Amino acid sequence: MDRRELADFLRIRRERIAPADVGLPAGPRRRTPGLRREEVAQLAYISTEYYTRLEQARAPRPSREVLAQVVRALRLSDAERDHLHHLAGTPPGPPPGPSREVRQSIVDLLHRLPQAAAIVISAFYEVIAWNDLAAALMEDFSALSRRDRNLVRRSFLGPHPQGRRLYGVSDGEEFARSSVQRLRAASARYPDHPELTALVAELLDGSEAFARMWATHEVTVRPTLCKTFDHPLVGPVTVNCDVLDIADRDQHVVIYTATPGSPSEEALRLLSVVGTQRLDVPG
CATH class of the missing domain: 1.10.260.40 (lambda repressor-like DNA-binding domains)
Incomplete structure (x- = not known):
């Protein structure tokens, strides 16, 4: 002390x-x-x-x-x-839980990126903020419950069409693995958080693939630099992936951009016009 x-x-x-x-x-x-x-x-x-x-x-x-x-x-x-x-000579205990509140400046940033699809995810992989292009590329998150906006749950437990990964992403297996690794690390930071405990229990009970990955205790996440979305309206959209850490809130901003002059840039431009008005095909 x-x-x-x-x-x-x-x-x-x-x-x-x-x-x-x-x-x-x-x-x-x-x-x-x-x-x-x-x-x-x-x-x-x-x-x-x-x-x-x-x-x-x-x-x-x-x-x-x-x-x-x-x-x-x-x-x-x-x-x-x-x-x-x-x-005081009394090391602090584990933090009570991650914040789900997104700073207004971050929300404003998302909407100032009209040519990029951007989302904010929590430490538990819930999508907690997004811009219009992200809703058009992935799905209309505003129409989903909190439960259904959790990308780990959606990846392992669905729903998505037979034979298709969530949003038809090319790196579905790698995304699933990295999400488990991040969730495993979060469980060490928030060991007694009831929401995380319930999520992990549900995934262990409902997915053999999740259970196998969880049992490895891997926590090292390799960055994904590029991925392709198989979109039901505009076809394949290849994007660069950049992740920005919001360390004080244990959140991540994920930004998807297409290479200038590429067919994928044109596809994103079309999606920005079409929006979510016809996106009634499950991703």
């Missing part, structure tokens, strides 16, 4: 929170920036004396419960939460 660093960190974070941020009046006699120590203690449901000793580097090591209450009171980010735990 680094008492001095912990004390400084708590003081600085306390001073940056305005009383109005937590529903407290500023008052005419407030002399200190941010919150008072007694106010943080009240918000954290701990004694003012104990919190004061923490800021004076005189307190014993706080418990995980106390740290969790201080995190909430000081409105710390996930990175600040982890830092607080390390300063």
Whole structure:
């Protein structure tokens, strides 16, 4: 436990929170920036004396419960939460779960790529954002439930036409393998997450192929640089694949672009006009 660093960190974070941020009046006699120590203690449901000793580097090591209450009171980010735990000599436990909320700037980015099909996937392989061209190339995700937007479930459990992979992709086997590897890695980051536990159990029960891949414990994912979609309206569409990590939310932006001047670029241009209005053929 680094008492001095912990004390400084708590003081600085306390001073940056305005009383109005937590529903407290500023008052005419407030002399200190941010919150008072007694106010943080009240918000954290701990004694003012104990919190004061923490800021004076005189307190014993706080418990995980106390740290969790201080995190909430000081409105710390996930990175600040982890830092607080390390300063207190109590390494943080596993994160509670990945975020499904996509930043507005990322959503705006997707729609500023009119010649590219782009989606955002969560750590559990759920499609959580997309642009119009992605809906035209793959399927109209807005018409699907959350359950049906999970690409691992769709890849192994369907539904898709007899003899066809999901969206008719050329790398169906490789996509299935890499998705299992990413899901296996996610299970280590979120070992007790009920949604992930239920998804894995469902896949193990419903797919022998998934069970075989899961049993290998592989977590090294090789990047896919190019793939071909067999589209029911425009035929084969070969695209370059680029993946951007959103590390703070454990999300990935997947961008599909066609080589300029290629037949696939023309196919994407046609899809951007047709949209999803005639995409009633299962992918």
